[in-house]
Amino acid sequence: MARDDVLVVGISQRLGELDAGQAQDFATHFVLAQVLEPPMAVSAPGSFTPRLLAGNFRMQTSFRKGIARFEARVDTSIRFSDGSFLAAEDVAATIRRVAGSDVDVETRADRVLVEGPDTLDLGPLLAGPHAHVFRPGARFPLGTGPYRVTHRDPGLVRVEAWEGARLRARTPVIEFRVYPPDPAGRPTALIDAVEGGEVDITMDLSRRDAKGLTRARKVFLPGASTALLWFGCARPAFRDPLVRRAVAHAIDPYAVAATCFDNPAAFVATSVLPRAMAVSGLASLRHDPAKARDLLERAGGLPPRLSMLSVWGPRPYLPRPREAASAVAGQLEGLGVELDVTFADSASDYLDKIRSGRFDLVLGGWIADGPDPVEFLRAIASSDRILGERKDAAVAAANYGAYRSEAFDAALRSSAALADRLRRACAILAEEVPLVPLMHSATVVALSRRVEGFDPERPVIVPELAGLRVTA
Numbered sequence: 001m002a003r004d005d006v007l008v009v010g011i012s013q014r015l016g017e018l019d020a021g022q023a024q025d026f027a028t029h030f031v032l033a034q035v036l037e038p039p040m041a042v043s044a045p046g047s048f049t050p051r052l053l054a055g056n057f058r059m060q061t062s063f064r065k066g067i068a069r070f071e072a073r074v075d076t077s078i079r080f081s082d083g084s085f086l087a088a089e090d091v092a093a094t095i096r097r098v099a100g101s102d103v104d105v106e107t108r109a110d111r112v113l114v115e116g117p118d119t120l121d122l123g124p125l126l127a128g129p130h131a132h133v134f135r136p137g138a139r140f141p142l143g144t145g146p147y148r149v150t151h152r153d154p155g156l157v158r159v160e161a162w163e164g165a166r167l168r169a170r171t172p173v174i175e176f177r178v179y180p181p182d183p184a185g186r187p188t189a190l191i192d193a194v195e196g197g198e199v200d201i202t203m204d205l206s207r208r209d210a211k212g213l214t215r216a217r218k219v220f221l222p223g224a225s226t227a228l229l230w231f232g233c234a235r236p237a238f239r240d241p242l243v244r245r246a247v248a249h250a251i252d253p254y255a256v257a258a259t260c261f262d263n264p265a266a267f268v269a270t271s272v273l274p275r276a277m278a279v280s281g282l283a284s285l286r287h288d289p290a291k292a293r294d295l296l297e298r299a300g301g302l303p304p305r306l307s308m309l310s311v312w313g314p315r316p317y318l319p320r321p322r323e324a325a326s327a328v329a330g331q332l333e334g335l336g337v338e339l340d341v342t343f344a345d346s347a348s349d350y351l352d353k354i355r356s357g358r359f360d361l362v363l364g365g366w367i368a369d370g371p372d373p374v375e376f377l378r379a380i381a382s383s384d385r386i387l388g389e390r391k392d393a394a395v396a397a398a399n400y401g402a403y404r405s406e407a408f409d410a411a412l413r414s415s416a417a418l419a420d421r422l423r424r425a426c427a428i429l430a431e432e433v434p435l436v437p438l439m440h441s442a443t444v445v446a447l448s449r450r451v452e453g454f455d456p457e458r459p460v461i462v463p464e465l466a467g468l469r470v471t472a
Contacts, residue, residue, distance in 0.1 A: 128370025
C-alpha cells in the first residue's frame, strides 16, 4: 500500500535524464510539469492566460510589413525553488528555445519583447510543457512550480513540495514509479500495482487494460494523440511519393486498430490530427489494396525486405505495439514485402535509432504538447523538426521520417484562417504521404479511491498534481 503522505504515479517506461530543454516523451513531461511552469496557461480550449507574466502580451506598432511586435512584463516576484527570483531573461530563453529562427527576442528590465511574422501566435507557443521555464540546477532543473526533484533513478523519481512556492501543494510528496511491460509488451505489473493499492494514479493503461480494474476509479478523457506510421523519406525505398502512396493504400488502419481496441471503429484514424483538434474536410487516404498494387507496379515496385522500428512499449496511441506491428507486417506481405521489425528498448533508444536513419519505416505516434493543432502538425512533419537537424532547437520534434516540404512548411506559416491552414497542410500530407495515420488515442486516468481533487474538466494534456490530496 502507498504511504498516506505520498501520491504514487504509475508509469510504464523508464525515465531518461530530466532534460527540460530536450524532453520528448510524455513520462518526462509528466514529471517536469510538477516542477516547472510555462509562461502561459490554457484557460479553455483555444484561450490562454498569463502564468509567469504580469499581464498578456500586447502587440506593438511595427513599421515592417508582415512583422508583428509583442511586449509583456514578467512577474519578477515569483521565485525558483532555490529562492532566486524569476527574471525576464528566463522567459526570453524559453521563447528563443521554442520559437523559430525568424523570431527575435530581447529583454529590457522586467519586459520581454518579441518580434516575428504577423502569423505568430504566442498563446499556444508558450502554454505547453515544451515551453517550461527553468534554470539548470546542481543535479536537476530548477523551476517555479510547487515541487522540486529530490531523487531520480531509472525506476523512480521523487518530487517534494518546497517552502515559499506560490502554488501550494496539497500532497507533500509525489513518487513516479516505473512498472515496465512484461515480455509480451503488456502492462501487467502496472495493472497489478493499481489493483493492489500501490499506485494512486496512472495514465498509461489503455481502455482495454483499464476495463478489468475493480479497485480503481476510471476517468475517460478525449485523446490528444495519434498513432502514425512514418515512411523514411530519405531511404531509397521511399524517396518516391508514388511508392509511399501505394504502401499507404495497402495499410488498413481499421485492422491495425482492431489489435488494440475492442471497438476499433471508435478509434480508427480519420486524419493525422487527434479528433479533439480536427476540423471538417481534412484530406486522407483510404485502404485500397487494388490501387496499392497498381500504383506500386507503376512506380517500379519495392525491395523484397524492408526494416521497421517500433516504439518500446504500450503508449496511449498504441496500446499493443507488438500486435500492431504484426498487423502492418502482414499487410505489407500482400505487396510481396517481408518486414523486419525492431522494437526499441526504451524512449531514448527509440530516438537514438530514429536519428541513425537506418530504418525504412517507424511505427509510433505523437501526443500533443498543447492544444494547438498547427503545432501538432509542425511537430510530426515540419522540416525543422527532423531529429538531429533541429536548426531552431525546437523541442517538439517528431518528424521521424525526415520529410521535407517547403509547401507544407509554408501552409503552417500562412496567415489564412486556422481551418484553412489545417486543410491545406493535411492535403499536402495526403498527396505526398510521408506518414499514415492509424488510430486515435483514448486517454484513461485510473485513480485509487484515496485520491481527492481530480478535475476531469480542466483543459490540460499533461496533468499537474498539486491540487490532488491522498487520504488514509
